[in-house]
Amino acid sequence: MITLQRGDSPGKKNKTFQRIAAFLILSSVSALSVMAVPRREEQPLQETALQMLKKGLAEQGAFTLLKKLTAVGSRLTGSPQAATAVELMQKEMQDLGFDSVRLEPTTVGRWIRGDKEEGRIVSQQFGDIPVPVCALGGSIATPEDGITAGVLEVRSIEELKQAGEKAKGKIIFFNRAMNPAYLDTFQSYGEVARLRFAGAVEAARAGGAAALIRSLTLEIDDLPHTGNMAYEPGLPQVPAVAISTRGADRLSEILRNEPEVKFHFQTSCRSLPPVTSHNVMGEIRGAEKPEEIILIGGHLDSWDLSPGAHDDGSGCSQSVEALRLIKELGLKPRRTIRAVLFMDEENGGTGGRDYARSENRKKEIHRLAMESDRGGFLPLGFGVSGPSSVVERLQKIAPLFEPLGLNWIRPGGGGVDIDPLAASGTVLIGLVPDSQRYFEVHHSALDILEKVNPRELELGAVAMAFLAYIIAQEGI
């Protein structure tokens, strides 16, 4: 029976599936026996998880919505496309029949990139070598004919401080690569993100003419990655750009043999007067305690180099999809589950702050706020910030999420947009997807729909829906 030995022999694989399925059922049941949720809820909760999973994966509503949202284009805070996205998402939530679909205003800063953006290495040995650069969000422009200056390469702010006079008049080239050796690439990002954020300030403090930042990605490629930066009162403002990692490697290589090499770049970005934008929200009103809110959300703005499919089109479409799953399965949450799509996470966080301090919050009690803002990749678990008793209680229900593919609930989590709610005692949760592929696309021209897998995206929506529903039913 040679054929029964073959790779795809379905009999054998089915047997394995059955064993895995049987194990999953058993392990979930035993998990339930230790959890704090009342026993009468056991069977319905298990069934609810599987209903959400089945409906979500079959319909892939999150991807359908993300396709519409990314078709709007990039959604830089204050841009016309951001306004279009607000209208679109409001209408989508209305069409889905959510309760109290509405906008709340938030006054946001506006920065635009402008038309002109170019960089080149100006080498005695090799002539001019064009390299991809992009202005960092919030940066001032260069003079009209650009900046041309010698280059001081440093790996850290400490190294810059030790350079002393050598920094004067130079373009400060922060060329520290992200460390690939961590499982969690956010750890790699966290180590170097300060160079991008504070590079212009530190360059100015050292007497430099500009800041040139190695793009924050683990890839070696030709795409510059933007992101926010800031100036400090009392210090000169110097222009800041990101350079592609391949460009950074080339410049560094040339610098070794030709320390007097110059770099030239030109940008035309600028800040415009603040404009009124909006957070978008809709909900399923709680049947028993409507004033108690379980918030799920993401941010609607993106950077301008791409439609922000992962960052954070994913979080927005997952939040709306989570509400859709709950509603269309006919579930009646006891507490209100609200989806909020925040404006201006990338450029100032005003949407999140204005949401938290709005007069409208006075009649509401936010029990839980959950954000998805780490890309639409395979969800692995949740990170929780709140009293340790709450974290421990949530950890006890972690096994309920195994049939959805999530294996843990760990302390520490939240999101920029929901963090302002912590002051009023709201428990914060961040959805944690796998991070291996995130920084390839993050803040670059590659953050496009084609980089999102519809199933991975949907699994995040299902996980959010299920956790929101459990807490809406059982409290926290």
Place this chain on the structure above:
Amino acid sequence: MITLQRGDSPGKKNKTFQRIAAFLILSSVSALSVMAVPRREEQPLQETALQMLKKGLAEQGAFTLLKKLTAVGSRLTGSPQAATAVELMQKEMQDLGFDSVRLEPTTVGRWIRGDKEEGRIVSQQFGDIPVPVCALGGSIATPEDGITAGVLEVRSIEELKQAGEKAKGKIIFFNRAMNPAYLDTFQSYGEVARLRFAGAVEAARAGGAAALIRSLTLEIDDLPHTGNMAYEPGLPQVPAVAISTRGADRLSEILRNEPEVKFHFQTSCRSLPPVTSHNVMGEIRGAEKPEEIILIGGHLDSWDLSPGAHDDGSGCSQSVEALRLIKELGLKPRRTIRAVLFMDEENGGTGGRDYARSENRKKEIHRLAMESDRGGFLPLGFGVSGPSSVVERLQKIAPLFEPLGLNWIRPGGGGVDIDPLAASGTVLIGLVPDSQRYFEVHHSALDILEKVNPRELELGAVAMAFLAYIIAQEGI
């Protein structure tokens, strides 16, 4: 301090990382206190895992090797490229300085696709509509001018059996879509794989002229997916092809309004006489019990439509990489850890069977055999087949894998190539990566290097290295 509220403020993220890191360390330590591994090993094992992770992610040796392997081209059993791949991998293992790098012969069947492969819907209403088809592995060819016949569409073998006389002379169109609603896409695959494997037999039994199988993928696209099939003695042999999912949908749609529509296809595949091929192996000889073997492996052959980057170039490169990590970290396993790259998983499984029954096994005791053959995606856990006491013991050490990103060890697992070792009491383990993206590429022209993420691939190699090393030290 508006800037401190911003999205990428590194201070806040670092704090979260620190909390997560602290939790991971604590949870791993507490896991160790319940595991069966002797206490003196606690610290070294934790450190070993992190050393492997760091070295693997920084060097990404699995992807470097996979790049070389896929450059050989597709590696259909018995093909010249398969022979080239055998030589390449032998040389790579020699260059890495493994012990006892060698080949073991296995006599394999050889099937070739031939030059001609085309399909079309022949409609009265729409004229001829070309659709992508590909012969299934092992199929006979059509007559030289192809087969043109009416179509009977069925969703199952049961439906075909009930069709009775209507099947006579028809092309039997097995058009059952994979169910997208499972978390594990292998479950979806398992439900329908029998239609591909046995479609030609069932078509012949029903008096049909040929079998036309909807490609086994969750995507709707234009790529046909091949795979193995079989004939049964005593029944006529009819040609079998896979049709792309979009082609299948089109044909089904036309059939609804034009039941007399015909389908035409032509193939020129054929089986050639068996040839001698090889399993490739290399090892790190055990310092204390060299005759006890911990086997890690994948299969070196692939289908012919692509270089089999995931299936199973990934498993091969991960197995070699796992050995490299162990060797270059200077670890001295007590038992032998052997990498085996098996030939002919896809077309007969002869490599795995010949390995198990080789005279060379007589002096060896295979304690554990572990296979990676589910794609080079993010590893999630391990599936184990063995005595329940062994499964339980392994489950106790599962928390050791959390810093590597794997969260579970579950009963049920193995691999086609290692399954023949079960008869001699070997514990079998399958590496289980995430399956969301696998069937998009599986057995199609899309199974290419660009579809493999180097970090995800490497994490699988690290997990295999660590588990192999633990068992080499501690026994099973």
